Amino acid sequence: MTEPAFSDEILMAFADGELDDSTAEALLAALPGDPALAKRLDLFLTTREALAPQAPPEPVPDALLAQVQATLAASRTDNVVPFARPPAAPAPRWQPMALAASIALAVGLGAGFWASGLSQRGPGATAQADLLGVPGLDEALASMASGEARDLGTASVTVVASFVTQDQQLCREVEIADPSGADLLAVLCHDAKQWQTRLVLATAARDGASYTPASALETLDVFLGAVGAGAPMSPEAEAQALGQLPSGRE
């Protein structure tokens, strides 16, 4: 038995409008003199017709449409949402992160922010005399409980949390708002002699300058992972650790 000149697939492609022009012309030329060929082609035309949709699809139910539109709308703003600090529960932010690349990035960014923070705030000031250009900050760090806010004159300080790094340094996360406009988020650690600024991030600019708070907070998370930050300390543990600090100004 010889292979038919026009295979089933060729006939089907013709019925479905997918056959190339030259083969289609050849088929059309052969059809009038070949009733068997015409009958085989008819099978593909008939089956296509039998399965063709009888009506356009039903409209999408309102509830589903609303859900889909909400998903689309949410995806348009997603580029800023994922970095937002989750409400409450600070615990997950302290998880050490495994990605070496992220750590390297955080350290790099941290150093950059740190340098710019210092130069912004107090050219010539020594870190210890006026930490972050805020007189009295070192004493505030040694005495304030987490959650407490205090007006230091040149800036108001809120201590967010305390934690211990993998090197057993006591660190405090603080928010600093000063009258010049910019809010800072800083991490300062005590090296057994004095407080050291470890990270300074601009978190808001009330004058409208374009910092990106969301990514600053993400940087903080990565930084905390990089220094092996433990979980935020309980008030009791914090009070005990602060009590054991050597006096700041000897």
Add this chain to the structure above:
Amino acid sequence: MGSSEFDTALLAALPKVRRYALSLCRKPDIADDLVQTTVERAVIARDRFDLATSMQAWLFRILRNAWIDQTRRNATRGTEVDIHDSPDAAIHDGDRAMAAHMALKETEIALATLPQDQQDVLRLVCFEELSYAEAAEVLDIPKGTVMSRLARARIALAEKMGIN
């Protein structure tokens, strides 16, 4: 592709996407969940969508994969869907019950008795009117496989329907 362009194309394809979902899972509530899952996966992958290709075929592919994921999970979890929890489930559940429902068109009965892979290509090309290339993309098989499978399916369908 601009985000509004993407959204418009997606919304335009939605009725057909939902019809395809219904054809796969046969229950409106499950179909709607499947469509929503599809949209969620689509927006995550929106940067990978090529404007030159068919949004409908792209969504069909995502939907079919989501459906396969779901049925696979259900299979490993045992029978989770109770056919009695939906009044019309009985007529939709399985080929025999479907064939027993006399109101169904002869074509649908014949279609339901074909092997699943043949039903897939028939539905996508003849009912959903996708091109061979688009059907190949949805099913993740070569275009040549779509054509040979579709030709066999058409011949089998014609026999069952008494054509020729």
